[in-house]
Amino acid sequence: MSSLAVIPGDGIGPEVMAEVLKVHAVVEDVFGTGLKTEVLPWSADWFLEHGDVGIDVLAVRRDHAAVLLGALGDARIPDNRHAIRIIGGLRQQLELGVNLRPVRLRALAHCPLKHVTAVEDVDLVVVRENTEDVYVGVGGAVRAGSPAHVAMEVGVHSRWAVDRVVTAAFELARSRRRRLTLVDKSNAMPSAGPLWQGRFRAIAASYPEVECDHLYVDAAAMELIRNPARFDVIVAGNLFGDILSDEASMLAGGLGVAPSASYDPEDGSFAGVFEAVHGSAPDLVGTGRANPLASVMSYSMMLGRLGLREAHAAVERAVDEVLCGDLLTPDLGGTARTGDVGDLICRAV
Amino acid sequence: MSSLAVIPGDGIGPEVMAEVLKVHAVVEDVFGTGLKTEVLPWSADWFLEHGDVGIDVLAVRRDHAAVLLGALGDARIPDNRHAIRIIGGLRQQLELGVNLRPVRLRALAHCPLKHVTAVEDVDLVVVRENTEDVYVGVGGAVRAGSPAHVAMEVGVHSRWAVDRVVTAAFELARSRRRRLTLVDKSNAMPSAGPLWQGRFRAIAASYPEVECDHLYVDAAAMELIRNPARFDVIVAGNLFGDILSDEASMLAGGLGVAPSASYDPEDGSFAGVFEAVHGSAPDLVGTGRANPLASVMSYSMMLGRLGLREAHAAVERAVDEVLCGDLLTPDLGGTARTGDVGDLICRAV
Ligand SMILES: CC(C)[C@H](C(=O)O)[C@@H](O)C(=O)O
Ligand SMILES: CC(C)[C@H](C(=O)O)[C@@H](O)C(=O)O
Numbered sequence: 001m002s003s004l005a006v007i008p009g010d011g012i013g014p015e016v017m018a019e020v021l022k023v024h025a026v027v028e029d030v031f032g033t034g035l036k037t038e039v040l041p042w043s044a045d046w047f048l049e050h051g052d053v054g055i056d057v058l059a060v061r062r063d064h065a066a067v068l069l070g071a072l073g074d075a076r077i078p079d080n081r082h083a084i085r086i087i088g089g090l091r092q093q094l095e096l097g098v099n100l101r102p103v104r105l106r107a108l109a110h111c112p113l114k115h116v117t118a119v120e121d122v123d124l125v126v127v128r129e130n131t132e133d134v135y136v137g138v139g140g141a142v143r144a145g146s147p148a149h150v151a152m153e154v155g156v157h158s159r160w161a162v163d164r165v166v167t168a169a170f171e172l173a174r175s176r177r178r179r180l181t182l183v184d185k186s187n188a189m190p191s192a193g194p195l196w197q198g199r200f201r202a203i204a205a206s207y208p209e210v211e212c213d214h215l216y217v218d219a220a221a222m223e224l225i226r227n228p229a230r231f232d233v234i235v236a237g238n239l240f241g242d243i244l245s246d247e248a249s250m251l252a253g254g255l256g257v258a259p260s261a262s263y264d265p266e267d268g269s270f271a272g273v274f275e276a277v278h279g280s281a282p283d284l285v286g287t288g289r290a291n292p293l294a295s296v297m298s299y300s301m302m303l304g305r306l307g308l309r310e311a312h313a314a315v316e317r318a319v320d321e322v323l324c325g326d327l328l329t330p331d332l333g334g335t336a337r338t339g340d341v342g343d344l345i346c347r348a349v
Numbered sequence: 350m351s352s353l354a355v356i357p358g359d360g361i362g363p364e365v366m367a368e369v370l371k372v373h374a375v376v377e378d379v380f381g382t383g384l385k386t387e388v389l390p391w392s393a394d395w396f397l398e399h400g401d402v403g404i405d406v407l408a409v410r411r412d413h414a415a416v417l418l419g420a421l422g423d424a425r426i427p428d429n430r431h432a433i434r435i436i437g438g439l440r441q442q443l444e445l446g447v448n449l450r451p452v453r454l455r456a457l458a459h460c461p462l463k464h465v466t467a468v469e470d471v472d473l474v475v476v477r478e479n480t481e482d483v484y485v486g487v488g489g490a491v492r493a494g495s496p497a498h499v500a501m502e503v504g505v506h507s508r509w510a511v512d513r514v515v516t517a518a519f520e521l522a523r524s525r526r527r528r529l530t531l532v533d534k535s536n537a538m539p540s541a542g543p544l545w546q547g548r549f550r551a552i553a554a555s556y557p558e559v560e561c562d563h564l565y566v567d568a569a570a571m572e573l574i575r576n577p578a579r580f581d582v583i584v585a586g587n588l589f590g591d592i593l594s595d596e597a598s599m600l601a602g603g604l605g606v607a608p609s610a611s612y613d614p615e616d617g618s619f620a621g622v623f624e625a626v627h628g629s630a631p632d633l634v635g636t637g638r639a640n641p642l643a644s645v646m647s648y649s650m651m652l653g654r655l656g657l658r659e660a661h662a663a664v665e666r667a668v669d670e671v672l673c674g675d676l677l678t679p680d681l682g683g684t685a686r687t688g689d690v691g692d693l694i695c696r697a698v
Contacts, residue, residue, distance in 0.1 A: 191488035
């Protein structure tokens with residue numbers, strides 16, 4: 001019997017995670033996945049009480065098959081240092097170098113674009129490098145606080161990590177519509193640019209069936225709106241992947257339906273961290289307006305990565321069914337409450 | 350009599366610039382601005398012929414009151430090295446630290462968002478820092494070309510340049526709807542983040558009438574789609590400003606109507622560089638489908654910055670009139686040709 005680490009976290013995290021656990025109980029009943037859950041208390045409250053995030057990242061991997069993360073973020077902590085340390089710690093220390101952020105439209109009404117006239121026009125995955133770039137925290141400042149203050153922020157890009165994520169993106173593209181777009185800013189980044197471009201070209205040679213495409217990040221931010229149908233799989237560095245995946249999520253209903261999976265393609269025993277793209281949304285806490293679907297969809301990605309095909313397919317079908325109906329939370333134009341949507345998923349599974 | 354340096358550049362650059370020069374001739378006739386024009390040949394062709402961009406940036410400032418730039422970009426030159434050297438050279442060597450990129454909707458039909466129901470909902474300006482960040486070209490690599498290749502790209506942020514652009518943004522916000530949003534990624538950029546945040550707060554103290562707002566860049570990329578009406582003025586670093594301004598341009602009709610002004614607020618004699626946000630669009634060359642309005646609007650921003658109020662107002666009115674009509678280029682759903690739109694502007698001035 002394997003174990004899932006469950007980190008409800010802050011804000012609406014515990015509320016959406018409660019729905020995931022309801023869904024998991026049904027999945028357990030129907031499919032007998034043998035996955036027990038253990039709730040871990042890491043959160044802003046914990047951080048404020050203990051002065052530390054309290055996370056033993058390597059023990060998490062040793063003791064669990066995967067992590068389900070609710071949301072982290074709390075206005076009492078400047079720049080959410082606890083969030084970046086927990087999320088960044090998991091991603092970097094466990095080498096979860098691949099972050100998948102699928103964006104798929106289920107009902108036309110959820111797309112804000114007038115010119116999208118078929119749900120198939122919005123069906124893409126952002127594959128984000130998940131361990132490097134500016135997220136390494138390398139940098140510094142001279143004369144901080146004086147008028148001559150100069151800060152430097154260093155984006156680090158290793159061939160090792162670029163190869164890992166680009167290969168994962170080609171593999172994914174091959175299993176989908178076979179089109180991969182590299183997004184970078186090589187015209188203004190003379191050091192990182194050639195590395196990404198060169199490795200993309202080199203790895204592309206092993207995937208002749210995948211059509212390759214390239215966009216500068218500014219053009220990509222535009223093209224997502226102008227012509228989302230041109231995208232199948234997008235691969236990008238950590239920073240651009242962060243920006244583009246948030247933007248792209250808006251095309252299919254927003255953060256309420258944006259799941260993510262972070263994993264190490266080389267790790268056969270630990271499946272990864274599965275979390276909604278959204279934050280802790282403090283303004284929604286206790287209102288019942290939070291959409292649990294992004295977390296349920298992340299849970300479903302986990303089932304898929306654990307190889308639990310039937311359970312995964314059942315939850316995917318349930319999500320599609322709910323998203324094509326009208327019992328939806330306010331972010332999708334409905335009046336349903338968090339728990340209603342969770343119950344509906346449970347019944348549909 | 351002052352002089353305007355005109356750089357038609359590559360691709361559709363010469364075509365749209367021809368329309369600007371037609372408009373300028375009319376403006377000259379009607380308002381007698383006393384601005385003669387001198388065409389400078391810097392372009393991909395020049396670069397390929399001479400092996401250099403051929404630009405003497407300081408002479409440009411000495412001899413001219415402003416620069417009108419068409420577009421630069423040519424597939425024969427990897428990563429458009431000539432473009433970044435000409436554009437980057439002008440911006441950095443002339444300390445054009447402030448880049449204004451206004452986005453204003455004139456006709457609802459030009460906005461791709463279903464939920465925008467009033468043109469007033471899209472009326473914002475991205476104020477982009479224009480000299481630093483990753484654009485300084487600082488960085489390097491170890492073991493380039495080997496499996497252990499690591500590239501580093503350094504974003505440089507000086508208090509001096511941050512103060513310059515943040516102050517310009519507050520000044521602009523004060524003259525508009527008095528709302529300024531700082532966009533950064535301070536949660537993942539521990540060196541640049543505090544500098545931007547600290548200076549933003551410090552300078553805000555001198556502008557109590559301006560309402561301050563803050564978004565992480567990923568959230569901003571989303572909010573531009575979710576709720577563009579929340580934005581009045583946005584201030585951001587060079588990289589984020591680049592991405593967000595391209596994205597934002599889509600909300601008001603796209604790059605065909607996205608102008609920009611780059612200037613040094615301290616320079617009383619040189620007004621700056623005025624250029625469309627769009628590139629050289631090689632696929633449109635010779636088709637008559639290029640929209641000259643972005644360049645005409647950039648020209649209009651120049652008139653405004655040169656203090657030529659009446660001429661500026663006349664061109665603004667003409668642009669508004671044309672954009673509310675239906676003689677438009679294909680990017681805005683019309684069938685008009687580049688020259689038709691130019692002629693229409695001339696008649697309306
Ligand atoms: C919390 C923050 C550091 C994080 C990131 O930028 O990676 C978040 O935006 C995300 O996308 O998971
Ligand atoms: C050509 C390129 C380097 C430039 C930039 O990124 O600044 C362009 O995209 C722009 O926005 O003017």
